[in-house]
Amino acid sequence: MSAPRLLGKKLALTTILTAAAALFVASLALIVFQFLSMRGVLADDLRVQAQIVGNNSSAALLFNDVKAGEETLAGLAVSPSVDSASIFDARGVLLAHYQRGTGAQPAAPDGALLDAGYRYGPDVVEVVHVVRVNQQRVGVVLIRATLEQLFARLLTYAGLTLAVALASLALAYALVSSMRRAVRRAEEHLHHLAHVDSVTALPNRHEYNERLPFALERADRAEGEVGLLLLDLDNFKVVNDTLGHDSGDHLLKLVAARLVHTLRENDIICRIGGDEFVIIVEPRETAAGEPDEVDEVARKILAALAAPFQVEGHQLHMSASIGVAVYPRDALDARTLMRSADTAMYHAKAKGKNGFQAFQPAMEQRAQKRLKLEANLRRALDLGELELHYQPQIDVRSGRVVGVEALTRWHCRELGHVSPAEFIPVAEETGIIVALGGWVLRTACRQAAAWRDQGLLDTLVHVAVNLSARQTRDGALMDEIRAILDETALPASLLELEITEGVLMENVNANLDLLHGLQAAGIHLSIDDFGTGYSSMAYLKRFPIDQLKIDRSFVHDVPGDGEAIATAIIAMAHSLQLSVVAEGVETLAQLDFLRQAGCDIMQGYYFARPMPAAQLTALLREKRSSWGERA
Ligand SMILES: Nc1nc2c(ncn2[C@@H]2O[C@@H]3COP(=O)(O)O[C@H]4[C@@H](O)[C@H](n5cnc6c(=O)[nH]c(N)nc65)O[C@@H]4COP(=O)(O)O[C@H]3[C@H]2O)c(=O)[nH]1
Known part of the structure; x- marks a missing residue:
């Protein structure tokens, strides 16, 4: 898995874990809050019941009527959370007692409980109510309720909360995953658009710019070479102009397919624009006397393109001009290598097209000379250096x-007499011919x-x-x-x-x-x-x-x-x-x-x-x- 993908996955996991932790803390807080409020409600409820029991048992206390006291307490049987209830007289002696199930008889409430009116235990709530007649304390009602039922309800509530939390987590995970997939697809599409030529499906100029330096680095490590072939189709413009752009595109596709079919899998074929292709070749070491592998590739390409192409009912004969430059022999960096291949390609064209030329340093000098010629030619008209002979x-x-x-003659101040056979093609390529013509x-x-x-x-x-x-x-x-x-x-x-x-x-x-x-x-x-x-x-x-x-x-x-x-x-x-x-x-x-x-x-x-x-x-x-x- 690639590093950005791994990072993306880790990020998504961290996001989900953080969300899970937040949900857990929130759920816990909710449960605690729920517990406290339910326990508060229970205590309030018990207080009301203790007050009712107290009011109803004042006579029983005054007359020490055990039976009446027990009858009053028996009414609490309808409250399922009440575990036990007792009535004590003013001296703290038990008058009557109600017990759900089995259990020990409680002692009279102590001072702290009497002062607070209630007390929470780990699994019980105790509530007391002082019974007074004419401002005189005649006894105390103590109701004790178990929290078991509250815990049972809390458990259901916690279970539900957990289920909701897990469901939302799962939903969030699914959403994040599908979003990640969508983003990844969009990224891949963008990457494809940015790096692949839409007509031929070959790597484009951008991809070429990225791949060539890698190939040069590999060559440096292995002390090897990299061959760069710059291929320009001859007269492609004619096809475009006469048969239309669709036919031009069709032809480019066929040329690309033929290149892919002809070359080895690890040769990198890119279309860098119009009718220009580059092929990056990483040659194996050739023994002395063996033909140069990069030149062989150029020959193979020319041979492969020689057969006619069928384009929308037309049989088209195409050829190409190829410039070859080899790293590090002809250039020490990617840009210079391309320039050398370009110079060599220019020479292949000038030599009559349908051929290849390997770069030679002398070509560079010729290119420099041509630049000088161009600079002078741009000034020639203004300086009145041109003349017509008839x-x-x-x-x-x-x-x-x-x-x-009428034939043009140019006597340049700097270069002397220059033949039209030399300067007319330069004027053509540079557009100077429009003014000159x-x-x-x-x-x-x-x-x-x-x-x-x-x-x-x-x-x-x-x-x-x-x-x-x-x-x-x-x-x-x-x-x-x-x-x-x-x-x-x-x-x-x-x-x-x-x-x-x-x-x-x-x-x-x-x-x-x-x-x-x-x-x-x-x-x-x-x-x-x-x-x-x-x-x-x-x-x-x-x-x-x-x-x-x-x-x-x-x-x-x-x-x-x-x-x-x-x-x-x-x-x-x-x-x-x-x-x-x-x-x-x-x-x-x-x-x-x-x-x-x-x-x-x-x-x-x-x-x-x-x-x-x-x-x-x-x-x-x-x-x-x-x-x-x-x-
Ligand atoms: N667009 C454009 N192109 C221009 C202009 N002036 C010259 N050219 C181009 O440059 C070519 C060479 O011109 P040139 O050296 O004067 O060379 C001329 C002429 O000097 C030369 N020539 C004439 N008679 C003979 C001969 O008996 N023997 C030889 N070897 N060459 C001859 O043959 C060439 C005949 O001309 P082209 O075939 O037309 O070939 C011309 C023409 O294509 C111009 O003003 N505009």
């Missing part, structure tokens, strides 16, 4: 510039409007701007774009928005609404990095898009391994009446292959690198139609 897109058939892609849109539209005003857009049909995932989720995006187009007076048809295939597929339904809204506004839509986001023809048909951009990685591999994919993408795009842009074209061989495969537009270092607006303005002024040659 990279031309060339129509393969006409050799003219038909578009430019707005600035890019406004600057690109302003520049395009300026080129238009200068008559430089005769061949240029679009200025392309990248939209990040966070921006697509921003409900205010449509209004912001409209406001920017109004402000810069740029026709919507000159603006092209590029959304990566991965972002588009993250939340198909919400993005469909957004794309329809953008299309209705007359904005050109292009899918960036196509071929990497697993979208199917069925999805593509549903999206109101104008153009696909073949991902750089495939272009890099043509001629060669990328040929089949590039050809397939071009064929598929054309069958859907979409134009195709190949990005990252660096060589003549790539250009030739893509031209022959039917690619419409190309972009890459072969033609021109991204350049500042002024430089592109000069190039546009030349109105060159020979972009097909090198820039």
Whole structure:
């Protein structure tokens, strides 16, 4: 039995014992009081009877009439408590006597009794009455009553009192016990709510916070280790957003059940929030050469999650990213251990998800670097450190510039030149992208409007701007774009928005609404990095898009391994009446292959690198139609 329960039981017992003692003392006082009052009533009654006998026996005393005296006393036979009664004359000589049953004849009352008029013995009451005629004492009546009957009644009374006391004690005990049970149930329920996750029935973050230090203490005593695995489901948000929260919860339950089924009983599995789980593993000692047990657990989990989940009629493929940190190797306390696992998890995500990463100290340095980058990025806009460069897109058939892609450049005072591939993801995670994306849109539209005003857009049909995932989720995006187009007076048809295939597929339904809204506004839509986001023809048909951009990685591999994919993408795009842009074209061989495969537009270092607006303005002024040659 647990210590608080034992204490609770002891407390209840003490309460009951105290109540019993109080009841006992109260009952005893009641009984004594009852005894005294009953004895008082009896004495009063005897006094009245003695007076009556005295009044009736004055003649007998005056005439020494024994018979008359005895007749008077005989009347007392009706009083069951009267044991004996006697009449003495003035000299103290017995005149008449009445005795119930057998008993010794009493002596004449002594002076003390005569003075007091009554006397209590252990089991008798004696009452005397002095008989006077004309103020002369002619005799004394002595009545003696036994207390036996009073005791018998007192016994019944005490029995009743005891029975009532015991019954109330039993009732009190039953009440206290049922109250204790109710309180215990309430406590257990509260404990359950506070420590157990209501969706998966796994221990929650609170419980995790309590259990991890214990595991670390055990490891200290046994000079062992504790592995902490931080697991984050990949793209769980997509399930929540597309199938609804009930399906999301259902999936979490299934994931939890699979974890429980896969792991050992003494591994502690907790859900610490959203789609995050932690597993505390206390590994056995592994011999040299044996695989690390904690890493093995991570592999087992990934394998277990690989099979699809059936959620309300849908077959869902889930994966997870796991960060692993080991105490005391990677951290010396619970908080740092969690931070290390988190850093490792972040790296697992960055490495393409569906994998695990064990913590390495270098990761911490990278995390510090990232923090520095974030702090600088927050100031970049205000300090005017950002600039847009523009990279031309060339129509393969006409050799003219038909578009430019706006790409952000950041020259940080502290960190020097930082690549957008590095800072855009940070801007995404921190939300800075909302302000940054707005600035890019406004600057690109302003520049395009300026080129238009200068008559430089005769061949240029679009200025392309990248939209990040966070921006697509921003409900205010449509209004912001409209406001920017109004402000810069740029026709919507000159603006092209590029959304990566991965972002588009993250939340198909919400993005469909957004794309329809953008299309209705007359904005050109292009899918960036196509071929990497697993979208199917069925999805593509549903999206109101104008153009696909073949991902750089495939272009890099043509001629060669990328040929089949590039050809397939071009064929598929054309069958859907979409134009195709190949990005990252660096060589003549790539250009030739893509031209022959039917690619419409190309972009890459072969033609021109991204350049500042002024430089592109000069190039546009030349109105060159020979972009097909090198820039
Ligand atoms: N190796 C090679 N690379 C070429 C060639 N031609 C162009 N590139 C580079 O390829 C990237 C094309 O942009 P992206 O796919 O949209 O990929 C972009 C885009 O996803 C993101 N990004 C850049 N600017 C912005 C922005 O303003 N907003 C958002 N949301 N993302 C941006 O950062 C990514 C990287 O941008 P950059 O470093 O400017 O890199 C650019 C560009 O400089 C080539 O022939 N060879």
